Amino acid sequence: MTFWVAFTVLVALGALAAHFYSTRKLNARLLSAREEIDRIKASHATTLAELRAQQEVIFNSIHEGLLVLDTSNRVRAFNRAFRELFGTDMDPISKSLLDVLRVHELADLLRRLEGEDRVLGCEFRYPGPTEQIVEVNATVVRSPAGNRQGVVLVFRDLSRVRQLEKSGSELIANVSHELRTPVSMIKGYVEAILSSAKDDPATLQRFLGTIERHANRLAMLIEDLLTSAELESGRAVLSLNPVSLRSVVDDVLKELEHRARSRGVTMTNDLPDFVVLGDADRLQQVFTNLLDNAIKYGKPQGKVTVSAMALDENRIQVHVTDDGPGIPPEALPRIFDRFYRVDKSRSRDQGGTGLGLSIVRDIVRAHGGEVWVQSKPGHGTTFFLTLRRPSAGTQPV
Numbered sequence: 001m002t003f004w005v006a007f008t009v010l011v012a013l014g015a016l017a018a019h020f021y022s023t024r025k026l027n028a029r030l031l032s033a034r035e036e037i038d039r040i041k042a043s044h045a046t047t048l049a050e051l052r053a054q055q056e057v058i059f060n061s062i063h064e065g066l067l068v069l070d071t072s073n074r075v076r077a078f079n080r081a082f083r084e085l086f087g088t089d090m091d092p093i094s095k096s097l098l099d100v101l102r103v104h105e106l107a108d109l110l111r112r113l114e115g116e117d118r119v120l121g122c123e124f125r126y127p128g129p130t131e132q133i134v135e136v137n138a139t140v141v142r143s144p145a146g147n148r149q150g151v152v153l154v155f156r157d158l159s160r161v162r163q164l165e166k167s168g169s170e171l172i173a174n175v176s177h178e179l180r181t182p183v184s185m186i187k188g189y190v191e192a193i194l195s196s197a198k199d200d201p202a203t204l205q206r207f208l209g210t211i212e213r214h215a216n217r218l219a220m221l222i223e224d225l226l227t228s229a230e231l232e233s234g235r236a237v238l239s240l241n242p243v244s245l246r247s248v249v250d251d252v253l254k255e256l257e258h259r260a261r262s263r264g265v266t267m268t269n270d271l272p273d274f275v276v277l278g279d280a281d282r283l284q285q286v287f288t289n290l291l292d293n294a295i296k297y298g299k300p301q302g303k304v305t306v307s308a309m310a311l312d313e314n315r316i317q318v319h320v321t322d323d324g325p326g327i328p329p330e331a332l333p334r335i336f337d338r339f340y341r342v343d344k345s346r347s348r349d350q351g352g353t354g355l356g357l358s359i360v361r362d363i364v365r366a367h368g369g370e371v372w373v374q375s376k377p378g379h380g381t382t383f384f385l386t387l388r389r390p391s392a393g394t395q396p397v
C-alpha cells in the first residue's frame with residue numbers, strides 16, 4: 001500500500017516537472033518569436049523610411065513640378081519644383097487640386113481624365129507676381145488589375161520658351177521692316193537708271209550716290225545685327241585685359257572728330273587715369289555708340305563730356321553727358337530695346353540702325369557691369385555705366 005502511494009506521488013511529481021519544463025520551453029519560444037516579430041517590424045519601418053526618403057530624393061531631383069493625386073483628386077504627393085513653380089507656401093497634401101491651383105483649365109483637365117488615361121500639352125496662364133505660362137501633362141495611374149489609383153501631373157514652365165518665340169518673331173518682323181526700306185530704294189534707283197537715267201551723266205551720278213548710301217546702310221544694319229546676335233547668344237568671347245579707359249575714349253574721340261566738327265559739337269575727355277578690366281575693342285564700340293548718339297541727338301554747337309568716378313576699389317562709374325534736347329520720360333524704359341527709337345525718321349536720316357544702345361547694354365553686361373540713363377527734356381542726357389577694375393598691381397596693355 002505504502003509502495004503504491006509513493007509510486008503515485010512520484011508519477012505526479014514527474015508529470016508536474018514535465019509540464020513545467022515544457023511550459024518554460026514554450027514561453028522561451030514565444031519570447032523569441034515575439035522578438036523576431038519586433039525585429040521584422042523595425043526592419044520594415046526602416047525599409048519604408050528609406051523608400052520614402054529615396055522617393056523624396058527622386059521626386060525633388062525632377063525639374064518639372066510633380067503632383068500625385070488620389071482617386072478623389074486630392075494631393076497625395078508633390079515635389080520641390082512644384083512648390084517653386086507656383087510659389088505656394090501652403091501644404092497641398094490632402095487638399096483638392098482645384099483648391100491648390102484655382103485654374104479653370106485644370107477643372108477641364110480633370111473632366112477629360114474621367115474618360116481618357118492621358119491628357120498631354122494642356123496650357124494655362126497662372127497669375128502671380130509675374131504671370132506664367134504653364135504646360136501640364138496628366139496620366140492616370142492604374143493597378144495591375146486595371147483599377148484606377150490616381151493621377152500623376154507634370155507641370156512645366158513655358159514662359160521663357162514663349163517669350164523667346166515671341167521675341168524671335170518680333171525680331172524677324174523688325175529686321176524685315178528695317179531691310180525693306182534700303183532694299184526697295186536700291187531697287188527703285190537701279191530700275192530708274194536702267195530705264196532712263198543711264199543716258200544722263202549728272203542724274204546717273206546722283207542716283208549712284210543714293211544707291212551707295214542705302215547699300216552702306218544695309219551693310220551697317222547687317223554688321224550691327226550680327227554683333228547683337230553674337231552678344232545675346234553668349235557666344236561672344238571677350239578678351240579681358242587691364243585697359244586704360246582714357247586712351248580708349250581718346251581713340252573714339254579722334255575717330256568721331258569729323259562728325260562732331262560738322263555739327264559744331266565740343267567733346268571733352270574728363271576721365272581720370274582709370275584702368276578697367278575689359279575688352280578694348282568692345283569698349284571702343286560702347287563709347288563709339290554713346291558718343292555718336294550724343295553728337296547725332298544732342299544739340300548743334302553743344303557739349304559732350306565723358307567723366308568717371310570710383311564707386312569702390314572694384315568698380316568705377318562712367319558718365320557720358322550731353323546738353324541736347326533729352327529723351328522723353330515715356331521713352332526711357334524702352335531706350336535699350338532693339339530697334340527702339342524716339343524719332344524713327346530722324347534716326348534713319350542720321351544713319352542709325354536702332355541697335356546701338358542694345359549693343360551697348362549687351363557689351364557692358366558681358367563685362368559684368370550695368371548701364372542706365374537719366375534724361376530731362378530740355379536739359380540733356382547722361383548715360384551711366386559701371387565697369388570692373390582689375391585686381392591691384394596689374395598694368396594696362
Ligand code: ADP
Pocket residue numbers: 289293294297298322324325326327335340341342343347348351352353354355356357358381
Ligand atoms: P539709333 O541707331 O537710332 O541711334 P540707338 O539704339 O543708338 O539707335 O538709340 C535709340 C534711340 O535713343 C535713338 O533713336 C534716339 O531716339 C535715342 N537716343 C539715344 N541717345 C540719345 C541722346 N544722347 N539724346 C537723345 N536721344 C537719344
